[in-house]
Amino acid sequence: MLKKIYRLTKHGSFGFVYRKGENKASAAFSLFYVKSTSLKVGFSVSNKLGKATARNKLKRRMRAIVMHMMPLSKYQIVVVARTPAAGLTYADMQKDLKLLFARAGILNEKKEA
RNA sequence: CGAGAUGGUCGGGCGGUUGCGUGCUUUUGCACGAGGAAAGUCCGAGUACCGCAGAACAGAAUGCCGGCUAACUACCGGUGGAGGCGACUCCAAGGAAAGUGCAACAGAAAUAAUCCGCCUUGAAAACAAGGUAAGGGUGGAAAGGCGAGGUAAGGGCUCACCGCCGAUGCGGCAACGCGUCGGGCUAUGUAAACCCCAUUCGGUACAAGAUUGCGCGGGAAUAACGGGUUGUUCGCCCUCCCGACAGUGUCGCUUGAACGUAUCGGCAACGCUACGUCUUAGAUAGAUAACCGCCGAAUACAGAACUCGGCUUACAGACCAUACUCGGUAA
RNA sequence: CGAGGUAUAGCGCAGUUUGGUAGCGCGCUUGGUUCGGGACCAAGAGGCCGUGAGUUCGAAUCUCGCUACCUCGA
Numbered sequence: 094m095l096k097k098i099y100r101l102t103k104h105g106s107f108g109f110v111y112r113k114g115e116n117k118a119s120a121a122f123s124l125f126y127v128k129s130t131s132l133k134v135g136f137s138v139s140n141k142l143g144k145a146t147a148r149n150k151l152k153r154r155m156r157a158i159v160m161h162m163m164p165l166s167k168y169q170i171v172v173v174a175r176t177p178a179a180g181l182t183y184a185d186m187q188k189d190l191k192l193l194f195a196r197a198g199i200l201n202e203k204k205e206a
Numbered sequence: 207c208g209a210g211a212u213g214g215u216c217g218g219g220c221g222g223u224u225g226c227g228u229g230c231u232u233u234u235g236c237a238c239g240a241g242g243a244a245a246g247u248c249c250g251a252g253u254a255c256c257g258c259a260g261a262a263c264a265g266a267a268u269g270c271c272g273g274c275u276a277a278c279u280a281c282c283g284g285u286g287g288a289g290g291c292g293a294c295u296c297c298a299a300g301g302a303a304a305g306u307g308c309a310a311c312a313g314a315a316a317u318a319a320u321c322c323g324c325c326u327u328g329a330a331a332a333c334a335a336g337g338u339a340a341g342g343g344u345g346g347a348a349a350g351g352c353g354a355g356g357u358a359a360g361g362g363c364u365c366a367c368c369g370c371c372g373a374u375g376c377g378g379c380a381a382c383g384c385g386u387c388g389g390g391c392u393a394u395g396u397a398a399a400c401c402c403c404a405u406u407c408g409g410u411a412c413a414a415g416a417u418u419g420c421g422c423g424g425g426a427a428u429a430a431c432g433g434g435u436u437g438u439u440c441g442c443c444c445u446c447c448c449g450a451c452a453g454u455g456u457c458g459c460u461u462g463a464a465c466g467u468a469u470c471g472g473c474a475a476c477g478c479u480a481c482g483u484c485u486u487a488g489a490u491a492g493a494u495a496a497c498c499g500c501c502g503a504a505u506a507c508a509g510a511a512c513u514c515g516g517c518u519u520a521c522a523g524a525c526c527a528u529a530c531u532c533g534g535u536a537a
Numbered sequence: 538c539g540a541g542g543u544a545u546a547g548c549g550c551a552g553u554u555u556g557g558u559a560g561c562g563c564g565c566u567u568g569g570u571u572c573g574g575g576a577c578c579a580a581g582a583g584g585c586c587g588u589g590a591g592u593u594c595g596a597a598u599c600u601c602g603c604u605a606c607c608u609c610g611a
Binding site: 135136137146147148149150152153154156157158183 | 225226491492493494495496497507508509
């Protein structure tokens, strides 16, 4: 689980990333990211994906996956779950998200480090 | 043995590695960390702020009786009605002689009556006048029901039983029940149609609201002194007061009409007393995850957001209780 | 967290106030008209009125509970 300091918390920050950030997407997730002085990750799961229990589970898994990829470049990142994400297994989600982060170039520092 | 009825409980447990939130230590570490519905937001309160001399109208809600409760439309017990062979279950259950509205189609007629029929009279028949609601037919509903007497034919016209209305006796706190006497009986249904009667209700909801600092807006003071900014001047900031609440931080935020056990009172809901429990979730883009082992049927519905009391809805599977009910078989 | 609205034929909507027959436009099918098509004319099909109960003789309509979608306030 990500510590609090690595999380994106303010509503305005989400808006900032949506407006200014670049955008990559797969079938299950969308990724918004913008370069920053510190690493902040936020997660967004819409009401349409299910009831509270399902949404919470999805968020927990997303956080766990990002935590395991942890040494990342300094970006402000928002991960948005799309409708097909509700049906994925943990392993599928992990594969999908890794690919997405690699395409965005955020994983690079891990290879150097 | 099978089929039921009612009430209730659980709804995972143990362990390992890597992680998250809160509290305590402030390095390590230790403790605790979603539900029976946390849900829907349908009722009732606490609490906060606003409003308010007092009262009434309007509007809304409730509606057999008694109890219980902080309060309630909840809950408990009873009465009456409906359903079931039964255990038992269900019921928004006041008033239709205060008034208004509505009752399609069918039917002669729908709150008002003679279409057919029956009977009498005129003149046997056709036909006409009159009597008649027992029979036919329509309808959810047709002027109390049913049987007997009576009658020209009929009709509470008269009588028995049942129902209704009024009076009254007994039992019950009461709803109501069981009787007695009288009236022959005049007015169908609908109030989850308007309405009448009785009772209750000020509004907004913790994103309420409180508050320190920062920030914001306005003003004061100084053109005096000091400090900062630039080499200097001007300007700006540092000072003080007031305001507004949109941002941020803190509080509100978890010990409460609390829960558990036992005695006593009560048919029960519930209450009294005693003992015990409490860091035992208090987050704020919002904490329970990932991987695995064992037990194993562990698979459902589902995630706290100020807090309680209820209601409603969703739900795999497992289990318990009863001098419970019905049927079958055996003794 | 709180407040409201909508659901009727393939599509868009009436009807709900005041309960008894479910209708309009477009589309669809068949026939006519035309040399043929369109337009036009005539006829027809297509609805358990979102869902489950209740009140009533009778419910799309009244009452209550669910479901889905939409809007608004903070």
